[in-house]
Amino acid sequence: MLFQSLFPLIALYAAWTNASAFTFILGAQEKSCFYVFTERPNTQIRYYFAVQSGGSFDVDYVITDPNSNIIYQEHKKRQGDFVFPATTVGEYEFCFSNGMSTYSEKVVDFEIELEDEDSKSVKASLPDSPNAKPLAHVENMKRTVDKIESQLEGLSKTLQYYKTRNNRNQATVRSTESRIYYFSIFEVLLMVGMAFLQITIVQLFFKGSRKQLV
Template sequence: MLFTFVSVLLALCQLISGSALTFQLGAQATECFYIFTTKPNTPVSYYFAVQSGGAFDVDYTIKSPRGEILVKEEKERLGDFVFQADIVGEYEFCFSNGMSTFAEKVVDFEIKFEDTNTNNFKANMPDQPNTKPIAHVENMKRTVDKIDTQLDGLLRTLQYYKTRNNRNQATVKSTESRIYYFSIFEVLLMVGMAFLQITIVQLFFKGSRKQLV
């Protein structure tokens, strides 16, 4: 029983390959990442979210091993999509911050692709001699599938809330900075107006004394 459960988990790990990272995208910069598929017709899912910087948007493109542009989007804040990798080879994911002159961006990025040429878990399950498929093993497979789906949904939800939290913090910091500089400007404006009023009063009295003389 335990051996079967471990085998199912190992099969799950073999079926799914993925990578996740957080990187900093400088102003007027472009960063590219690559994945290599070994089998045709592989669904590739990718997720990205701009955590901070500027208007929280980037441009991105996805190219096939032949150099063809599969996806091209501009000024996107968040993406969670799937496309079909029809041919075997290296696929290119590029993020561009060309629209920003000074603002740097922090981006979360994840790529995941599944091997669909395997016959679900049955192709990777170890054969046990003199045994027949039993109901509880099939139920265990369905349970693992369900857990994997729920964990993936939970991860996406956590990433979404992380993005919202980072953006809200960036908004708060930006608002605090604006209030601070506006307060300084207001104080300087008040001092300048007071100095101008004093100067006008002094000129008024000087003019009055000249007339008296």
């Protein structure tokens, strides 16, 4: 049975830049959908997701526009970081599916950011005083702010990448430890079984020898 969890919990408006980041659990054979609402056309939507744990660290996902047209659809993806233009005003749907897994749940990091062209222009300009000429240090300060913002965004992406790699490596270590543990138990049981079999064979051998002597 396919369980579907709908989370209409994101309402982002294109009058300014918004970002939402959260982590959710996607159960086996489960589908979770999230929604983004835009009020203006020509909106840039950036989304990032990464499977932190569970199974083969992969999920299926599909993105549809307000007219139910599929924008992106991919299968068995471990992570993604994309930007696409939301030209149509309305509600965009992001759905993640774990239908390929029969028992393993997935932990998924999901981040979405919305920004329109008007917000970019407002963000890029500073209010000037009437009859005032642009000052060189103001322009330098604006460039410095933009550079710092770009570096912070790159740092955030790098931290997300290392977080994902760390979680996957820990899962691999736990899986390896579990396999070693169960293999050791199997080896001990096999040795005990072989010893018992050898004792039984030796006992049968001596019993047979005694019968021959009699």
